[in-house]
Amino acid sequence: MPFKLNQDRRHRIPRQKHRVTNPAADDAALRQRGSLTVWFTDEAIEGWRAEPRTTPGGQPSYSSLAILTGLPLRAVFRLALRQTEGLIGSIIGLLGLDLAVPDHSTLSRRAKTLEVPRPQLRRDGEPLHLLVDSTGLRLCGAGEWLQEKHGAKTRRSWRKLHIGLDAGSGQIVAASLTTKEVDDGAEVGPLLDQIAGAVASFTGDGGYDQDRVYASVAERHPAAAVIVPPRATAVPSETAETAPTQRDRHLQSRESRGSLDIAKHGRAAWQKASGYTKRDRAEAAIGRFKQVVGDGLRSRMDDRRATEVDVAVHALNRMVEFGRPNYVRIA
Numbered sequence: 001m002p003f004k005l006n007q008d009r010r011h012r013i014p015r016q017k018h019r020v021t022n023p024a025a026d027d028a029a030l031r032q033r034g035s036l037t038v039w040f041t042d043e044a045i046e047g048w049r050a051e052p053r054t055t056p057g058g059q060p061s062y063s064s065l066a067i068l069t070g071l072p073l074r075a076v077f078r079l080a081l082r083q084t085e086g087l088i089g090s091i092i093g094l095l096g097l098d099l100a101v102p103d104h105s106t107l108s109r110r111a112k113t114l115e116v117p118r119p120q121l122r123r124d125g126e127p128l129h130l131l132v133d134s135t136g137l138r139l140c141g142a143g144e145w146l147q148e149k150h151g152a153k154t155r156r157s158w159r160k161l162h163i164g165l166d167a168g169s170g171q172i173v174a175a176s177l178t179t180k181e182v183d184d185g186a187e188v189g190p191l192l193d194q195i196a197g198a199v200a201s202f203t204g205d206g207g208y209d210q211d212r213v214y215a216s217v218a219e220r221h222p223a224a225a226v227i228v229p230p231r232a233t234a235v236p237s238e239t240a241e242t243a244p245t246q247r248d249r250h251l252q253s254r255e256s257r258g259s260l261d262i263a264k265h266g267r268a269a270w271q272k273a274s275g276y277t278k279r280d281r282a283e284a285a286i287g288r289f290k291q292v293v294g295d296g297l298r299s300r301m302d303d304r305r306a307t308e309v310d311v312a313v314h315a316l317n318r319m320v321e322f323g324r325p326n327y328v329r330i331a
Contacts, residue, residue, distance in 0.1 A: 017331035022323075029323030038318070039076065040091050044069040048099050060110075062102050067110045070102060072315040075293050075308070081107050112303050116310035118194070119171050119317060127198035127224075129167040129275075130174075132191060132208065133282035134184050135289075137161050137177075137309075138296045159297060161289075161309060162187045164195065165282045167203075170324055171317045172285060177302075177309045185210040192220045203227040203279050209234065214247060227274050229267065250274070289316060 020026055032038050043065065050060040074084040081104035089101040102110075139157045160182060164174030174194040176187055184207045192199070199221040204213070208228045217226050226246045240248040250270070271277050293312040299305045 014331070016329060018327040019330050021326045021328050023325075025323050026325040029319075032322045033076070033319050036091060038322075039073050039315075040069060040088075045095075045097060045099070061100060062106065062110070064110075064114060066102065067107065067114055068116065068311070068314075070107055071111060071114070071307075071311040072318070074107075075312045075315050078294060080104075080298070108299075108304065111299070111307045111311075112301075114307050114311075116307065116314050118175075118310070118313065119166075119169070119173055126168075127200035128169075128173065128195070129201045129278065130192075130195070130199050130203065131165040131167050131279050131282035132163065132184075132188070132202070132204045133165075133279070133286055134160055134162045134187075134207075135286045136180065140296045140298050159305065161286075162191060163282065163285060163289075163313075164191045165285050167278050167281055170281065170285070170320050172313045175309055175313045177306045184208055185213045188213050189216040189220075192216060199224045201225040201227055201275070203276060203282075205229070205279065206231055209247070214245065227276050227279075229270070229276065285316075289313075292316060292319070 047063050047065045049066075050063045053059050070084055070088050073079070073087055074081065077087070079087060084107060085101060085104045092099050092101060136158045137160075139159065158180055160178050160180050162174075162176045162178065162184065163172050165171070166173050174191040176190050176194075178187060184204070188202075188204075188208065199217075200223075202213075202217045202221075202224055204227075206229050209231050213228065214226055217224050228247075228250075230247060230250055234247075234251060236248045236251050237245055239245075240251075289312065293315070297305045297308055299308050
């Protein structure tokens with residue numbers, strides 16, 4: 001549960017302690033993340049060469065699966081394109097395969113139009129609980145070296161990453177990359193459009209407390225619950241007494257969906273009753289993204305940057321499929 005509301009007295013609140021109940025499976029999953037056999041699969045070897053083209057145009061030498069094999073290696077091991085080319089060549093050489101190695105120019109060019117798969121539906125068929133959040137990713141450039149060498153003081157450029165996380169499976173089911181000027185609420189619609197299945201609830205922080213967010217969710221998933229904490233200056237709508245909206249129910253004391261009156265019971269009680277505490281899983285996913293992939297974008301063009309993010313999300317989802325730790329709170 002977030003402790004931002006108790007920041008001034010946070011040092012007096014004891015930290016929670018947890019114990020992992022499946023340490024053996026968790027260790028095996030962590031080891032698999034660094035195994036080359038996981039990322040360079042038999043399916044990729046069989047479909048390495050592109051199928052003959054039946055339409056006018058040049059014949060590609062490598063299939064999309066081959067490119068999708070090389071780019072996750074670059075993301076997971078944080079390599080440049082030339083080093084990625086060398087890693088792929090060394091793997092092919094060690095396996096004794098008669099396959100051509102895509103050069104770094106091919107990897108960069110094919111990344112512009114590469115379609116990266118993303119999980120859409122849960123295996124049990126149940127509607128997912130969507131957790132959304134956003135973060136900034138810096139653009140790799142001269143940076144501090146330029147300022148130290150030449151005294152140039154330029155504002156660091158960056159992009160904003162928006163993600164939608166399935167609270168049940170822990171996989172990122174929606175992601176988009178925008179400029180820093182795009183508001184979080186404006187990207188809710190494009191995130192929801194990437195999800196083919198049903199959504200049971202939509203959870204976000206106070207930045208999503210906007211009428212267009214509620215409208216976007218209601219348009220695509222009318223039965224979905226919107227769990228967004230109202231701002232401190234929020235007031236009920238004009239129809240709160242006759243036809244209250246979900247946002248009004250967060251402000252007023254009503255029994256539907258276990259909501260509580262924030263003004264009377266406090267935000268902490270509302271977070272527990274509404275299920276808002278699950279949102280920290282989205283923050284953990286962003287932390288995992290920056291820890292595994294990094295906090296910067298290596299590509300120089302926006303279309304390739306979008307593919308770079310999609311490839312990184314694809315790699316993180318593969319890691320989640322290997323297994324996740326199960327925690328039990330002990331204190």
